Amino acid sequence: MAKKLFGWIYTGLLLLFLYTPIIVLMVMSFNRSQYNALPIEFSLKWYKALAGNEKILQATINSLWIGAITAVLSVILATSLALGTNLAGRKTRTAMQSLVMLPLTMPWLIMGLSLLLLLRSLGLDRNFIVLLIGHLIISLPYSALVIIARVRDMGKETQEASSSLGASDWTTFYRVTLPMMLPAMLSGGFLSFMISFDNFVISYFLIPTGTTTLPMEIYSSIKFGFTPEMNAVATIILLASLSLIAVTAAVMRSSIRALFKSDKGDA
Amino acid sequence: MMAYLEVRELSKIYDGTTVLDNIGFDIEEGSFLSLLGPSGCGKTTTLRLIAGFEKPEGGSIRLNGTIINGIPTFKRNIGMVFQSYALFPHMSVEQNVSYGLEQRNHNHSEIKKKVAEALEMVRLTGYEKRKPKQLSGGQQQRVALARALVIRPSLLLLDESLSALDKKLRVEMQVELRQIQKEVGITTIFVTHDQEEALTLSDYIAVMEKGKIVQLDTPDTVYEHPKNSFVADFLGQANFFPGVVRREGNHGYLLMMDEKQYLPFRCDEFLEDGTHCTVSVRPEKITISDREEHQAIRGKIEFITYAGNLSIFRIRALGQEIKVQQQNISAGQRKFVAGDSVFLSWEPESTLILEREKE
Numbered sequence: 179m180a181k182k183l184f185g186w187i188y189t190g191l192l193l194l195f196l197y198t199p200i201i202v203l204m205v206m207s208f209n210r211s212q213y214n215a216l217p218i219e220f221s222l223k224w225y226k227a228l229a230g231n232e233k234i235l236q237a238t239i240n241s242l243w244i245g246a247i248t249a250v251l252s253v254i255l256a257t258s259l260a261l262g263t264n265l266a267g268r269k270t271r272t273a274m275q276s277l278v279m280l281p282l283t284m285p286w287l288i289m290g291l292s293l294l295l296l297l298r299s300l301g302l303d304r305n306f307i308v309l310l311i312g313h314l315i316i317s318l319p320y321s322a323l324v325i326i327a328r329v330r331d332m333g334k335e336t337q338e339a340s341s342s343l344g345a346s347d348w349t350t351f352y353r354v355t356l357p358m359m360l361p362a363m364l365s366g367g368f369l370s371f372m373i374s375f376d377n378f379v380i381s382y383f384l385i386p387t388g389t390t391t392l393p394m395e396i397y398s399s400i401k402f403g404f405t406p407e408m409n410a411v412a413t414i415i416l417l418a419s420l421s422l423i424a425v426t427a428a429v430m431r432s433s434i435r436a437l438f439k440s441d442k443g444d445a
Numbered sequence: 446m447m448a449y450l451e452v453r454e455l456s457k458i459y460d461g462t463t464v465l466d467n468i469g470f471d472i473e474e475g476s477f478l479s480l481l482g483p484s485g486c487g488k489t490t491t492l493r494l495i496a497g498f499e500k501p502e503g504g505s506i507r508l509n510g511t512i513i514n515g516i517p518t519f520k521r522n523i524g525m526v527f528q529s530y531a532l533f534p535h536m537s538v539e540q541n542v543s544y545g546l547e548q549r550n551h552n553h554s555e556i557k558k559k560v561a562e563a564l565e566m567v568r569l570t571g572y573e574k575r576k577p578k579q580l581s582g583g584q585q586q587r588v589a590l591a592r593a594l595v596i597r598p599s600l601l602l603l604d605e606s607l608s609a610l611d612k613k614l615r616v617e618m619q620v621e622l623r624q625i626q627k628e629v630g631i632t633t634i635f636v637t638h639d640q641e642e643a644l645t646l647s648d649y650i651a652v653m654e655k656g657k658i659v660q661l662d663t664p665d666t667v668y669e670h671p672k673n674s675f676v677a678d679f680l681g682q683a684n685f686f687p688g689v690v691r692r693e694g695n696h697g698y699l700l701m702m703d704e705k706q707y708l709p710f711r712c713d714e715f716l717e718d719g720t721h722c723t724v725s726v727r728p729e730k731i732t733i734s735d736r737e738e739h740q741a742i743r744g745k746i747e748f749i750t751y752a753g754n755l756s757i758f759r760i761r762a763l764g765q766e767i768k769v770q771q772q773n774i775s776a777g778q779r780k781f782v783a784g785d786s787v788f789l790s791w792e793p794e795s796t797l798i799l800e801r802e803k804e
Contacts, residue, residue, distance in 0.1 A: 342524065
């Protein structure tokens with residue numbers, strides 16, 4: 179009994195430790211006081227202020243665009259990589275896949291700096307292409323991780339079955355391979371999007387002057403004094419990503435279950 | 446006269462290892478060939494080469510008069526059933542089965558009719574809308590079979606297709622598979638490591654070892670006249686006695702195993718004095734008796750396993766352990782117990798002379 183009680187307390191404390199900051203932030207975004215004063219006086223003041231803040235809105239749109247493009251490119255690259263290396267020999271496959279994963283271990287600071295130095299040595303200005311490349315390098319490993327795992331799980335047999343039934347490689351790809359990979363592609367894309375959307379360092383180094391992303395904007399706002407507007411931004415981002423996760427999970431649940439349960443016989 | 450499928454000098458090398466070493470065989474139209482062997486013997490590779498999933502390093506595959514080496518899989522018109530069934534998980538049973546027909550541009554009503562026929566053949570009518578994950582292993586296996594057969598393939602390839610099923614279902618599916626195969630009259634190659642399965646299903650068995658076909662013949666010939674110890678041991682069980690032959694009288698021989706041990710035996714073929722060979726006899730061909738008979742081997746029962754219809758004896762004789770199987774024909778038959786001294790004998794035609802080398 180005591181043991182059980184201890185378990186509950188322990189778990190409760192752990193959850194409190196993890197989520198208190200986030201909950202405080204969300205609650206304070208609805209507080210009228212600028213200085214997080216208690217008791218809380220409910221108000222949507224900061225959300226209204228946010229709606230009028232052109233800089234934040236523009237930065238958010240920039241971030242959404244960069245994140246979306248990065249996610250789409252990541253998924254396309256990761257999918258072709260996973261399928262391509264799956265056909266190669268074991269050594270080539272391992273080598274290629276490790277190379278793509280390597281940026282996971284590289285500090286973003288170094289990555290950003292090196293890309294900036296590359297630009298300098300080429301005599302180029304900071305531009306969106308290089309910014310996208312930077313984002314792609316750091317977010318590709320995440321979609322690759324998910325998608326490569328799925329391709330490995332799938333095995334080659336369904337594809338071989340398809341071609342034995344008379345389907346050309348292209349038909350096999352869009353009628354068998356792609357539908358089977360779709361859940362992994364969606365979750366991979368989502369991961370990559372979040373990595374890109376969240377990224378500060380790479381953007382800071384590579385973004386063209388005069389443009390900002392949301393993380394950069396938040397950072398610079400805080401430098402000039404904290405306003406609960408930032409709480410409001412954070413709350414919106416949080417709720418948006420939570421609902422995105424929920425929707426993805428709901429949409430994909432049946433298909434994921436179908437995919438993972440059906441081919442138990444894979445040997 | 447050309448055979449329906451002719452495989453000639455087929456070779457495959459993976460990462461410097463020869464997996465298939467110049468194999469060749471013929472299959473007549475409508476017959477059922479099993480490729481039997483331990484894992485790594487090249488049987489699955491042979492199947493994959495015929496299906497076109499892999500490219501051979503050398504040799505040719507001729508199907509119905511046409512060399513198909515250069516033809517890609519999707520144009521070969523081959524039905525394949527995988528060990529994992531490889532059903533498309535996102536498609537229903539009906540969609541799985543109609544997939545091959547859609548690739549052949551059949552019209553809609555024709556596809557519907559053929560799919561219904563195919564599902565009826567494998568007794569899955571009523572399961573059209575189910576997804577593969579909602580089916581049992583045996584049902585999935587039948588969907589895979591229907592999917593492969595509905596396209597009227599020139600050749601049906603089965604890769605360990607029954608191995609994932611439990612024993613009772615497997616035996617049921619064996620019978621069903623053979624019935625359907627005969628009904629459709631389709632030339633079939635079946636890869637298996639299960640000797641019992643190969644014996645019950647096949648018209649012909651090719652026993653493979655280390656990338657070569659050791660023996661290809663009808664099941665009873667392969668069983669009764671194995672070419673070497675490997676075949677004798679892999680297909681069924683066998684006792685082996687290596688030694689040198691010495692003639693004894695008109696019909697008898699002695700096999701000198703070493704200075705002390707010798708095995709008297711009779712056999713239907715003529716052997717020269719001094720021939721090195723392995724004499725082999727299957728456990729079920731040996732008779733156990735408690736009376737001394739002419740040329741019988743004296744031994745001592747070490748262990749008896751009762752298996753219902755059979756009793757399996759391990760008998761110490763000639764310095765080795767001899768396996769003997771006896772049918773338990775009547776409940777009143779003479780019961781032996783461990784420790785009994787017994788005499789072993791067998792008919793001359795049951796003697797197998799393997800690995801013969803002249804001195």
